[in-house]
Amino acid sequence: MAGFTFSRRSALAAGTGILAGLRPxxxxxxxxxxKVGELNSYARMAAFAxxxxxxxxxxxxxxxxxxxxxxxxxxxxxxxxxxSTPGDAVRVAEDLxxxxxxAFLAGTFLSNVGLAVSDLANQRKKLFLATEPLTDALTMAQGNRYTWRLRPGTYMQTRMVVEAARGKTAKRWAIVAPNYEYGQSAAANFKKLIGSAIPGAEIVAEQYPALGRVDAxxxxxxxxxxxxxxxxxVLFGPDLTAFVREGNTRGLFERRLVLSLLTGEPEYMLPLGDxxxxxxxxTGYPWEQVQDAPHKAFIEAYRARFNDTPRKGSVLGYVTAQVVASMLNKANSTETEAMVDALADLPTQTIVGNVTMRALDHQGTMGTWVGETVLRGRTGTMRNARYADGANYLFPEDEVRAARPRS
Structure with missing residues (x-):
């Protein structure tokens, strides 16, 4: 069943509240x-959420x-x-x-929170569409029938930046990541993947500061x-800002290759300023460089309605609603098993192109942009950016079958 289609005319209608964009x-x-129960870290991670x-x-x-x-x-x-804690999230999910x-749950931001809600969904046999948590445990070792993930996880995004470094000469690598599920998952994937892009690469240092409490x-x-x-x-948010500021002061990044997840997203780029x-x-989102017509229509509507430029969270939020609508139209039911079955290999035409929910591991093929950071004026953005289709970066099927519990 076709998903919701976003035209330029309907985009402007949505942005202004005019009903001229209705389909005939x-x-x-x-x-x-x-009703969809959406829980997220709106207070702690407001820049994205x-x-x-x-x-x-x-x-x-x-x-x-x-x-x-x-x-x-x-x-x-x-x-x-x-x-922003597993215990609170489970209580909120129950209330929803x-x-x-x-009818079902969606959202969460932090990986440990997403895993807790996933476990609840499995116990309650209720659908959970995890939109933001990036840990691969959601779709691999701790995957279950009722949990699906939309955004590309740590393996997918790490593979994107590692492949972009293919042919570089950096052999000695240091890792810095927040000391919780997401950071540990990303670090493990980097160790697994870097050798395929740069033969002979080795890890010489690892730093895992507590989330939100980095001693830069x-x-x-x-x-x-x-x-x-x-x-x-793999640092993000205020931790990233403090790390970059201290690293610039001490010359840490001079003549060194840096691969960084999420840093190109406006949520984290804007606070860095000059x-x-x-x-x-x-990985990131250079919104001002996107030329695809449906996506440009989305940008126009978002700016008209909120008097602000879109963030990466904006893209994820819009695609979330598109996939939910597509799933409900296919299931034609709010019965859990019908919705779960409808998600299996469900394709949806979205503002980032086709997104399919792979039945094998419940991972969506939504991608992200990959490029290099650059300062333009007093604001950072990306250069040489390209959209990396998540379908090209999924876990190999044999690894999924070996890691994922049978359900």
Whole structure:
């Protein structure tokens, strides 16, 4: 079943509240809404989560104006903060399912939180569409029938930047990553993949500061002492800003190749300002360089409605709503098993192209942009950026079968 299509005309209608973008023969959705329980780190990770929420609402409003889902029912996301801890998130998820009467769960940001909600979904036999958590445990060793992940995980994004470094000469590598599930998963994947791109590469130093509490001076000092040729960085948010500032001051990045996950995303690039490093190979989102017509229409609508430029979270939020609408239209039911079955190999045409939810490991093929950091004026962005289709970076099927529990 075709997913929700976002045209330029309907984009502008959504941005201004004008109903001119309705598809022929469709009236605005009516009746009892289909509720999705969306929990996320809106307080702690607001830079990413609030643009994500904004874009979900933009997409939902347009979907409902165009006739809704499942033959005319409105779609509704019920947003809650997950407390950024596994215990709080599980309590919020229970409340969304019971008191709010949501058909299924979506969202979460931190990987350990996502794993906790995934475990709850498996116990309760309720669908959970994990949108942001990047740990590969969600789709591999701790995968289950009821959990699906939309965004490219740590293996996929690490493979993207490692392959971009193919042919480079850096042999001695240092790793810096937050000391929790996401950082550990990314580091493990880097160790596994770097040798295929740079034969003879070795790890000479590893630093794992606590999330949100990086001692930038000590971390930079330890990395510099190891004298690496290259650095694999997985820090993000305020930790990244502190690390870059200290690294620039001490010259850590001079004449060194840096591979960095997420750094090219506006959420993390903007706070760096004119301290943005030059030449890092990163994953990110250079929104101002995207030329695809549906995506440009999305950008126009987002800017018109929120008086701001989109972030990477905005893209994820919009695609989330598109995939949810596509799934509900195919299932034509809010019964859990029907929705789970509908997600298996479900293709959706989105603002980043086709996204398919692979049945083998419940991983979406959504990709991201890969390029190099560059300072333009007083703001960092990406150069030589290209969209890396996630379908080309999935785990090999034999590795999935070996790692994933049978269900």
């Amino acid at each position: 023969g469709h009236a605005p959705a009516q009746g009892a809404p289909i 609030m643009p994500y929420r904004n874009a979900i609402q933009l997409a939902v409003d347009q979907i409902n104006q165009a006739g809704g889902v499942m033959g005319g029912r409105p779609l509704e996301f019920v947003f809650r903060d997950d407390g 399912l019971t008191r709010e009467g949501c 001076g000590a971390t930079v000092g330890a990395l510099a002492q190891a004298r690496p040729d290259g650095i694999f960085n 301290e943005c490093p030059d030449g890092w190979i990163v």
